[in-house]
Amino acid sequence: xxxxxxxxxxxxxxxxxxxxxxxxxxxxxxxxxxxxxxxxxxxxxxxxxxxxxxxxxxxxxxxxxxxxxxxxxxxxxxxxxxxxxxxxxxxxxxxxxxxxxxxxxxxxxxxxxxxxxxxxxxxxxxxxxxxxxxxxxxxxxxxxxxxxxxxxxxxxxxxxxxxxxxxxxxxxxxxxxxxxxxxxxxxxxxxxxxxxxxxxxxxxxxxxxxxxxxxxxxxxxxxxxxxxxxxxxxxxxxxxxxxxxxxxxxxxx
Numbered sequence: 001x002x003x004x005x006x007x008x009x010x011x012x013x014x015x016x017x018x019x020x021x022x023x024x025x026x027x028x029x030x031x032x033x034x035x036x037x038x039x040x041x042x043x044x045x046x047x048x049x050x051x052x053x054x055x056x057x058x059x060x061x062x063x064x065x066x067x068x069x070x071x072x073x074x075x076x077x078x079x080x081x082x083x084x085x086x087x088x089x090x091x092x093x094x095x096x097x098x099x100x101x102x103x104x105x106x107x108x109x110x111x112x113x114x115x116x117x118x119x120x121x122x123x124x125x126x127x128x129x130x131x132x133x134x135x136x137x138x139x140x141x142x143x144x145x146x147x148x149x150x151x152x153x154x155x156x157x158x159x160x161x162x163x164x165x166x167x168x169x170x171x172x173x174x175x176x177x178x179x180x181x182x183x184x185x186x187x188x189x190x191x192x193x194x195x196x197x198x199x200x201x202x203x204x205x206x207x208x209x210x211x212x213x214x215x216x217x218x219x220x221x222x223x224x225x226x227x228x229x230x231x232x233x234x235x236x237x238x239x240x241x242x243x244x245x246x247x248x249x250x251x252x253x
Contacts, residue, residue: 085115121171207239
């Protein structure tokens with residue numbers, strides 16, 4: 001594979017290029033000198049990770065019309081997805097070992113895809129239900145703020161089940177099934193919010209996604225101190241065998 005040629009072609013698309021450089025310069029790859037050229041970035045992350053970036057860009061472009069038509073800001077959604085993707089890959093590498101190729105049978109680049117697509121059902125519901133779902137999103141946000149609680153997606157899930165009879169996680173799983181995602185990723189995407197219902201049967205990938213989703217929400221809410229994430233740390237200890245000290249070190253890093 002001519003990575004230089006691929007990088008030159010990728011450089012023609014600003015959306016893919018910006019995401020490519022952000023990933024290549026992330027802490028996951030530990031580069032001493034930042035990468036600024038797409039050709040070099042492709043060599044750093046590899047073709048499979050580049051496919052993830054192309055997938056993300058394609059999905060973003062597919063639904064960008066919703067911002068103008070519904071007056072909603074999807075940037076926050078995509079930033080959350082990108083953060084969860086980074087966290088999934090980074091935590092998977094910590095738990096799987098720096099010399100491993102994956103965690104619990106899931107390759108590191110697949111963990112990135114897992115985080116990237118875990119909430120894609122939200123934009124699909126916005127596109128299909130339009131104002132009905134937009135109002136549901138706004139209601140969940142308003143209730144969370146009124147209660148003084150942090151935004152973490154749990155109230156939205158409850159409202160979806162009550163009003164729609166299904167959740168955005170269900171829709172995410174259905175869409176990714178059509179895209180022929182591996183079964184382990186489908187189970188994680190569909191179950192990352194209702195891990196309590198899955199009990200001990202929830203697989204490691206599901207638990208990893210739940211932890212990373214929770215940490216991402218905490219960081220977005222301004223919580224940066226591991227001791228303020230005791231609930232997530234406890235879940236990580238029980239489900240992933242991650243000691244509180246290791247969890248704290250990972251968050252702080």
